[in-house]
Amino acid sequence: MKFSVNNEPVETVAQPGQVLRSLLRELDHFEVKKGCDAGDCGACTVLLDGGPVHSCLVPVHRLEGSSVTTVSGLGTVDAPHPMQQSFVAAGGFQCGFCTAGLVVTASTFTEDDHDDLPRLLKGNLCRCTGYRSIHDAITGVSNTVTASAGHAAGTSIAPPAAMRVVTGTEPYTLDVKTTGLVHLAVLGSPHPHARIESIDATAAEAMDGVHAVLTHLDSPGVHFSTGRHEDRNDDPDDSLVFDRVLRFRGQRVAAVVADTVRIAELALAAIAVDYEVLRAVFDPRLAREPGAPLVHGDKGPEARIAAPERNTVAEFHGELGDVDAAVASAAASVSGTWTTQRVNHVALETHAARGWIDGDGRLVLRTSSQVPFLVRDELCHIFGLEPEGVRVFTARVGGGFGGKQELLTEDLVTLAVLKTGRAVQYEFTREDEFTLAPTRHPMQVSVTVAATADGTLTALAVDQLMDTGAYGNHGIGVMFHSIHESVEVYRCANKRVDAQSVYTNNLPSGAFRGYGLGQVIYAIESALDELARELGIDPFELRRRNVIVPGDNFVVTDAEAQSDLSMASYGLDQCLDLAEAALDHSLTGPQGWQVGTGMALAMIATIAPRGHFATATVTVLEAGPEPVFEIAVGTAEFGNGTTTVHTQLVATALGTTVDRIRIRQSDTDATSYDTGAFGSAGVVVAGKALLVAAEQLRDAIASDGLSVGLSATADHDGTPRSVSFNVHAFRVAVNPATGEVQILQSIQAADAGVVLNPEQLRGQIEGGTAQAIGSALFEEVLLDGEGRVTTTALRNYYVPRFVDLPVTEVLFAETYDPLGPLGAKSMSEAPYNPVAPALANAIRDAMGVRSFELPMSRDRLWRLASTQQG
């Protein structure tokens, strides 16, 4: 068939049933992204004969004679389209994976369309920004600046990759051609709990184009965890590349490596498997009871599971003082049980990895990971490889939110590369993201709080139960984190904390923005809101009377606990004042709607505990009057904006401009080590190391002069750590007749230390707020009670669209943190945490009755209102 792409004639052969998106990528038009492959997200939008289409839904047989324009055909880095320039000027992206589709779509808009953007953008999903900056881009608002030499820090410069992102020329994980590439497809378990009796892959192996079929017979016997941390002992060793025992629906049974995805998938049907079906458990409350089917009953102490005989991967029980006595003598007390749902990250780029053997015989993996060094080290552990023989790197990653702090594709690709010697690719579908990739941990959190009549908190008790699913990846860390800063932020003489992380035969839970804090903060902040009502004290005032202040210890239940956490800076008081002052109590909704306000706070450590390490190097690449420097750093860029800040820190230290900085990053060859991009560590750990290296290089240049190759390397070990604070406030209107919520005002005040890039930080806070509004009002991964996910596509799992989100007023406390680079603190996870409880408290204020579960969907709120009336 013949058609044209970006005015270049194309003559090619396509498969029947193929779509334009996959054909364009076969033709190396990698600027066309796969977000969902189902028409829901818009990332693959191109112009077909001048009109915008989702190319994943365009059958190839309709292409004859047509003309296709991709984002790279609209404009180039040197000659960008006006809409591309606008997206750069506005800072209209974070990870940028949705941007190609957004730019193409918006390129068709006229000024008259600006009033119709909710409708016109409902088919373009962005998971990072919260859409405010996209609105600015489309309407021509500029938010970025150019900084003069030595003055980049503190200014809103655009990301270094901005022009490449908006023109589709910044490569993501799979946006590169590898000759001889073969593809991998996975046969998933049809049962939630079963043992493989036998597998016959003979027929599949014999099919044309099939290179290998991999099963548990090929699997190394080394147990590991898909969850990755600095210390591999932080997660239980409960997983295998292929396990003979299957513990959730969809778990790998076999994989086919074949010339194309189509052949690999067709071959899966030719694999015959006999299963012994085992009893399964789906309710974490039942899973810990005697007689429940054991998910990992076959594991011993070497697996580091707290109590496999009770399906308990981790637990904590502690008490300070006497909670019951304090409740008994309190002027007021409140108890309740709050539940949170499974939430999917919905990073627009799905998990994917490509692996090959390079010319030196090394195994190389290009993967969508937040933690390339941790992936390398664990692959070495599993396969008995030496670190020198393995290189793992990432290109720009299309969103993470914690979901890519997991080893989900790389182990299988490694096995396939080692077995076949071929270059192998494994790419998750969007359905895989919903059925295989870990979700946010669903929790049930019971809270009791009590206080004296003047509002002094005398009791705080938390009983937390979380479903970690079939595997314990992050099931220990999330549990401990969930009960730390959430409880520590309050001074209280009597505290009791119980927490259990329990295995079931549901799909695994994992790391998600906030890492467990958000669920428990939702419960505690809701309970405190009720307590304020009981006492007749303003909720801001109740917080002021009880939050920790400089000089206080961080106490969960051990008053004498010592750690590397310190209050190196403190802006919680400012955040409370800023949010309270910004609330406009005069705002009202439509006639008949109830109006209310609510607030909540959150504290988070600036760095994850138990070690976070980075080594970074700054080198002179070109000397002369206009020198060029290279920074080499291990941490990854996936929309967190870390790379922008890194260039700002280095340019500021070296007295130059950011365009003189070249970047090598997220590559085990780029530097000796980096724990990775999680716990919002990119600025405060890797950035701190880079700043020190740049300052050392500056001093070396001052003493030795500027010469090519001069370089400085510095480390940071992630300790001591400080704390950041966020306060969110909402004013809402609720229609009791339908359950609809209208957000009249959304305010977040953040204590992020010195703000290094105001526009980017605003974007992180808006994006965290957006994702949290999704969790609070809309999103829920549904299971059928037998471990089967029923929300397997974006059309059934609703992430917020342009129309759903308010513009959040973002306010910054003025603090300086001596531990962070130039006084900065981390701020990527934190903004998510106070949003759901603040919204729940506002809705409670409006309705006069409280919802105890997320999401607060329209049907639930309507039911709540009707129950109250009835």
Place this chain on the structure above:
Amino acid sequence: MDLIDVREVRVAHSRADVVLGPGERAMGGGTWLYSEPQPGLTGILDLTGMGWEPVTRTTDTLTIAATCTIETLRALPEPLFEQCADSLLASWKIQRTATVGGNIALALPAGPMTSLASALDGVAVIWTADGGERREPVAEFVTGVVTTTLAADEILRAIEIPAASLHRTAFRRISRSSMGRTGTLVIGRMDASGETVITVSGGTTRPRQLRFGVAPSAEDVASSVDAIDDWYDDPHGSPDWRRAMSLLFAEQIRQELS
């Protein structure tokens, strides 16, 4: 997405081409068909090559070809067309290709073209395998969640809408988010005779038409809605909420039309 079992795609240009083989399925725009894996689907017959006139108006009847795009339908002057087109969860970019017939033949409860056509007493024109035609009200053509009366060898050709049905209409819809997939969609109309017809869809497994004489009372409407017993349960809304919203909207529509 690529449909991996498909081995042949045919484009129909005349009725002689419109004969479906085993494993073959007729397609309008294809925007749903290509949006989900289709295991076992080995052949596709693309009807958009038939060149059917999208919209034909006579004094009595508005005929919408099955292959009329939702974008074309949306541009028709009566407000109900735009309201129903915008009820589609899918983007306007997809509405440029998605077809009215495809939406109805798919028979998802939230299909807004089913809501539209059934509410207006639209009649499905169906090509039968013997070369003939049969006609059936859309409200009966859609029998449940993704089920219709269409036989495996039949093709949905067009929807005929009586012009009289467009005399006066009222529209209400809700979803779990403002532009999400329909939770329930209620359309009312009052014909020149004064007869009132209220059609509930989206919240039910199939469209449910409620017919009233001139100026029905609130009790009449409420008891008719209350008699519906197939409230749909899916991620887009719970059955009790769908029932309550349908009751609310039916009464609002009754007042608006009275």
